[in-house]
Amino acid sequence: xxxxxxxxxxxxxxxxxxxxxxxxxxxxxxxxxxxxxxxxxxxxxxxxxxxxxxxxxxxxxxxxxxxxxxxxxxxxxxxxxxxxxxxxxxxxxxxxxxxxxxxxxxxxxxxxxxxxxxxxxxxxxxxxxxxxxxxxxxxxxxxxxxxx
Numbered sequence: 001x002x003x004x005x006x007x008x009x010x011x012x013x014x015x016x017x018x019x020x021x022x023x024x025x026x027x028x029x030x031x032x033x034x035x036x037x038x039x040x041x042x043x044x045x046x047x048x049x050x051x052x053x054x055x056x057x058x059x060x061x062x063x064x065x066x067x068x069x070x071x072x073x074x075x076x077x078x079x080x081x082x083x084x085x086x087x088x089x090x091x092x093x094x095x096x097x098x099x100x101x102x103x104x105x106x107x108x109x110x111x112x113x114x115x116x117x118x119x120x121x122x123x124x125x126x127x128x129x130x131x132x133x134x135x136x137x138x139x140x141x142x143x144x145x146x147x148x
Contacts, residue, residue, distance in 0.1 A: 013042055022048035024055050056106050062124070065103045077105060077118050085109070087118035102127045 015033035022029060023046040031044055047055065056062050066084060068075030073089035087107065092098060099105060104125040107118040 015042075018044060020044055020048075022046075022051055024048070024051035060106050060108050060120075062104065062106050063118075065099045065101055065105055067101050068099050070098050075099070077107065077121070085116060085118045086114075087121050091117070091119045091121045093122065096123070099123050100127065 013036075015036045017033055018031045020029055020031050021027070025048065027048055027050075029048040036042060045052065061079065063077040063079045063085065066076040066078045068087075070089070075087055076084045077087055078084055085107075089098070091107070099121070103123050105118075105121050106124050107121040109116050110119045111117075
């Protein structure tokens with residue numbers, strides 16, 4: 001006997017607004033009938049629109065590069081909790097500039113015999129992520145603002 005999988009017919013689906021709770025931030029939000037029609041699905045998302053944009057995807061985290069030494073090929077990422085996580089150059093994409101201190105990065109965590117480390121590290125924003133982490137740095141000295 002052959003069983004065929006039935007997919008819902010969008011033309012026959014009755015779209016209506018739904019009140020949902022975000023699995024990430026626990027905020028209640030309305031998934032509108034218009035959004036459902038545009039997405040072509042009656043399967044509700046688990047996260048609110050803001051978390052879908054701002055929160056890392058499942059299985060990933062975000063942090064700020066504390067430092068990275070391209071010569072040594074490793075560095076550390078500071079998490080929002082203050083914990084630091086090691087990452088190796090093999091966790092970086094082959095293309096693009098390496099991360100520098102203050103870069104906002106997204107990554108997955110892997111555990112090996114030495115402990116946890118960041119893998120699949122991707123730079124999301126360059127250089128100003130220290131503002132996000134709450135760390136305040138004084139401006140760098142330049143020739144125009146150095147005291148004589």
